[in-house]
Amino acid sequence: xxxxxxxxxxxxxxxxxxxxxxxxxxxxxxxxxxxxxxxxxxxxxxxxxxxxxxxxxxxxxxxxxxxxxxxxxxxxxxxxxxxxxxxxxxxxxxxxxxxxxxxxxxxxxxxxxxxxxxxxxxxxxxxxxxxxxxxxxxxxxxxxxxxxxxxxxxxxxxxxxxxxxxxxxxxxxxxxxxxxxxxxxxxxxxxxxxxxxxxxxxxxxxxxxxxxxxxxxxxxxxxxxxxxxxxxxxxxxxxxxxxxxxxxxxxxxxxxxxxxxxxxxxxxxxxxxxxxxxxxxxxxxxxxxxxxxxxxxxxxxxxxxxxxxxxxxxxxxxxxxxxxxxxxxxxxxxxxxxxxxxxxxxxxxxxxxxxxxxxxxxxxxxxxxxxxxxxxxxxxxxxxxxxxxxxxxxxxxxxxxxxxxxxxxxxxxxxxxxxxxxxxxxxxxxxxxxxxxxxxxxxxxxxxxxx
Numbered sequence: 001x002x003x004x005x006x007x008x009x010x011x012x013x014x015x016x017x018x019x020x021x022x023x024x025x026x027x028x029x030x031x032x033x034x035x036x037x038x039x040x041x042x043x044x045x046x047x048x049x050x051x052x053x054x055x056x057x058x059x060x061x062x063x064x065x066x067x068x069x070x071x072x073x074x075x076x077x078x079x080x081x082x083x084x085x086x087x088x089x090x091x092x093x094x095x096x097x098x099x100x101x102x103x104x105x106x107x108x109x110x111x112x113x114x115x116x117x118x119x120x121x122x123x124x125x126x127x128x129x130x131x132x133x134x135x136x137x138x139x140x141x142x143x144x145x146x147x148x149x150x151x152x153x154x155x156x157x158x159x160x161x162x163x164x165x166x167x168x169x170x171x172x173x174x175x176x177x178x179x180x181x182x183x184x185x186x187x188x189x190x191x192x193x194x195x196x197x198x199x200x201x202x203x204x205x206x207x208x209x210x211x212x213x214x215x216x217x218x219x220x221x222x223x224x225x226x227x228x229x230x231x232x233x234x235x236x237x238x239x240x241x242x243x244x245x246x247x248x249x250x251x252x253x254x255x256x257x258x259x260x261x262x263x264x265x266x267x268x269x270x271x272x273x274x275x276x277x278x279x280x281x282x283x284x285x286x287x288x289x290x291x292x293x294x295x296x297x298x299x300x301x302x303x304x305x306x307x308x309x310x311x312x313x314x315x316x317x318x319x320x321x322x323x324x325x326x327x328x329x330x331x332x333x334x335x336x337x338x339x340x341x342x343x344x345x346x347x348x349x350x351x352x353x354x355x356x357x358x359x360x361x362x363x364x365x366x367x368x369x370x371x372x373x374x375x376x377x378x379x380x381x382x383x384x385x386x387x388x389x390x391x392x393x394x395x396x397x398x399x400x401x402x403x404x405x406x407x408x409x410x411x412x413x414x415x416x417x418x419x420x421x422x423x424x425x426x427x428x429x430x431x432x433x434x435x436x437x438x439x440x441x442x443x444x445x446x447x448x449x450x451x
Contacts, residue, residue, distance in 0.1 A: 011149035019215040023145035028161040035165025043173040043288040046277040060395020068388030069125040070132030077133035078377025091207035101130030102196040114186030136376035147224035155357030156306025163298030170292030177285040241371030253431040255382035260424035262386030264417040278404045294349030305354035314362040321351040322425035330418030
């Protein structure tokens with residue numbers, strides 16, 4: 001038996017327990033690190049293609065291999081984390097993933113390794129295998145430290161870390177190139193490990209069963225809904241939850257929407273630095289910095305739209321954002337100079353980062369309580385599948401339009417991405433609005449018994 005859930009409007013942020021806020025701060029920092037490491041290779045696109053004399057098709061293929069690796073362990077890794085247990089147990093599960101991935105990334109910083117294309121690519125694939133595994137684990141961990149009524153806000157606030165990390169990747173890449181020279185571009189990969197180790201050591205110490213039990217008691221006492229099911233599901237049942245998630249129409253259509261949107265997001269990240277360098281004529285350092293302008297409004301959008309989805313519903317919010325994204329990315333066709341490029345980026349940025357926490361919230365709302373990590377893993381797999389397809393598609397389209405220094409190929413890319421955004425909206429037409437059911441946990445039962 002589960003306790004009654006209040007409306008979302010009856011769960012104001014001032015009533016949220018401090019443990020939820022601490023957990024959000026930690027998972028936000030993890031997300032900043034993740035975004036920085038994933039995005040910085042795109043900021044370095046012009047200098048890397050110059051270093052290794054890569055064609056558009058070759059660069060697109062190499063980036064696709066790196067991005068596809070993000071999808072490989074998302075579902076099996078999420079299933080393993082579900083079996084390990086939710087809440088404080090999942091947080092402990094997250095620690096070695098983040099530290100390990102950032103250690104591999106730091107190896108990419110050594111020039112001897114980075115300037116061997118095969119070794120560099122192998123290291124980046126290894127980093128992304130861990131990062132792709134860790135992403136749905138981190139998303140699920142965020143939701144489990146917050147009451148269900150404010151899941152949209154929590155995931156939106158958490159995901160503001162991505163545009164922050166993306167912005168920092170541009171700033172750091174620009175600074176490294178300007179300070180140490182184009183030949184030392186790999187130094188930027190040293191940044192992540194410096195932050196990752198102290199953050200994860202704190203998280204390992206803070207995430208305890210006692211703190212989570214205290215949080216559950218507080219949530220129950222305030223008539224809100226606990227977002228984590230314990231104990232962990234038995235292995236046989238956990239395996240069956242994969243099939244249950246795959247049969248859920250909302251989860252699968254949301255995954256399709258995610259794939260289409262990621263083609264847009266990754267596509268613009270691949271194309272824009274190269275456009276600014278090869279067509280607009282900016283230096284490698286300047287193109288790295290200018291290509292992240294959209295993250296400024298992306299931070300605002302990731303608070304605005306996911307919070308709005310707590311009231312408007314996930315489905316309607318995703319449809320509005322999808323149309324906005326199509327208009328924004330298609331508008332790059334009209335860009336005639338730096339001012340226009342910046343203005344369009346700011347408009348596009350209001351939704352560019354906003355949709356991801358809504359996808360995860362929709363999947364979390366629809367999934368069985370013991371399979372939330374698995375459902376989020378499916379979303380992550382769809383996202384990185386789109387991310388892997390995007391560089392290949394963009395490289396092929398740029399080549400079709402005349403190569404690196406011809407504007408026609410970039411225009412084709414912008415219009416193609418607008419079409420993908422609209423296809424994502426079509427997915428939502430056939431989806432159902434997720435119905436959030438309450439969760440019964442061991443903590444809930446103890447609270448009710450004592451009452």
